[in-house]
Amino acid sequence: MSEIAWKLDCKMVQAVPGPVDIELVIAHHNGTLKDSDKGYRGYLGKTWQETRRGTAVNVREMAKILKENDQVLYLEPLGWAPFCSLKQAIEVIDEAEQDNVGVIIDTWHCYVAGDTPDFVAKMNKGIIKGVHVCDSLPFEGGVPDQNVLRNVMTGEGVIFLKEWMDAIRATGFDGWYSCEFFSRRHHEMDPLTLATTLRNFLHYII
Numbered sequence: 531m532s533e534i535a536w537k538l539d540c541k542m543v544q545a546v547p548g549p550v551d552i553e554l555v556i557a558h559h560n561g562t563l564k565d566s567d568k569g570y571r572g573y574l575g576k577t578w579q580e581t582r583r584g585t586a587v588n589v590r591e592m593a594k595i596l597k598e599n600d601q602v603l604y605l606e607p608l609g610w611a612p613f614c615s616l617k618q619a620i621e622v623i624d625e626a627e628q629d630n631v632g633v634i635i636d637t638w639h640c641y642v643a644g645d646t647p648d649f650v651a652k653m654n655k656g657i658i659k660g661v662h663v664c665d666s667l668p669f670e671g672g673v674p675d676q677n678v679l680r681n682v683m684t685g686e687g688v689i690f691l692k693e694w695m696d697a698i699r700a701t702g703f704d705g706w707y708s709c710e711f712f713s714r715r716h717h718e719m720d721p722l723t724l725a726t727t728l729r730n731f732l733h734y735i736i
Contacts, residue, residue: 531543532595532596532598532599532601533599535599535601536599536601540601541600541601541602542601542602542603542604542659542660543592543596543601543602543603543604544603544604544605544606544634545589545592545603545604545605545606546605546606546608547572547585547605547607547608547611547612547613548570548571548572548608548611549569549570549571549572549574549611550570550608551569551570552610552673552675552676553569554567554569554570554571554574555574555610555611555673556673556675558571558574558575559672559673572611572612572613573585573612573613574612576612578612578618581612581613582613582618582621582622582625583625585613585622586622586625586626587626589603589605589622589623589626589628589631590626590627590628593626593628593630593631594628596630597628597630601630602630602631602632602659603628603630603631603632604631604632604633604634604659604660605619605622605623605631605632605633605634606633606634606636606639606662607619607633607636607639607643608639609638609639609640609641609642609643609674609676610642610673610674610675610676614639614642614643615640615643615644615645616633616635616640616643616645616649616650616653617645617649619633620633620653620657623657631657632656632657632658632659633657633658633659634658634659634660634661634662635650635658635660635661635662635694635698636661636662636664636710637661637662637663637664637665637689637691637694638662638664638665638666638676638679638680638689638710639662640694641666641669641688641689642666642669642674642679647690647693647694647696647697648697650694650697650698650701651696651697651698651700651701652701653701654701655701655702655703658698658701658703658705659705660705660706660707660708661698661703661705661706661707661708662708662709662710663684663691663694663695663707663708663709663710663732663735664680664684664689664709664710664711664712665680665682665683665684665685665686665687665688665689665691666679666680666682666687666688666689667679667680667681667682667687667688668688676712677712680710680712680713681712681713681714681715682712682713683713683716684709684711684713684728684731685731685735691735692735695735695736699736707732707736709728709729709731709732711724711728
């Protein structure tokens, strides 16, 4: 990945602490996960201390590889995974002790993981490597399923996105913002109209 990124003149590579497959997480949550079930399950069933320690070791090694090409590793915690919050990400980054590791702020994953704008506003801008702007339907507990919760037009859900953007800007962050969009009905809109609508909304809230 580092070599591919270098050829593309890309300075950052993402790592996602899994499992990415939410069905494995749901099965674990319901007590139906079998040893025979295939797929990466990461640290399901482990304590946070074990998860943090093991993830930090992996992050440290990845960061060293990327550093050879003057690249940055950024983490994106997934809301349904054992490692799901910005607070946890900061703990892992601190334990990894590498100066080329950061994190993505994704408003949907933050919302379902229990992160808050107040917490974000106090973050060190140096570890924020980008922002994913996403909305959500109400999350009432359990394993957050993005196929259900993110099926809403950006700006029409329950996440107060302007407050999140204000918190991010309060850190001094001046990098890139990206709209992640999962509303199936709106995917049927004219692509240019949809892209323009989303861009104008991002411009307004940022």
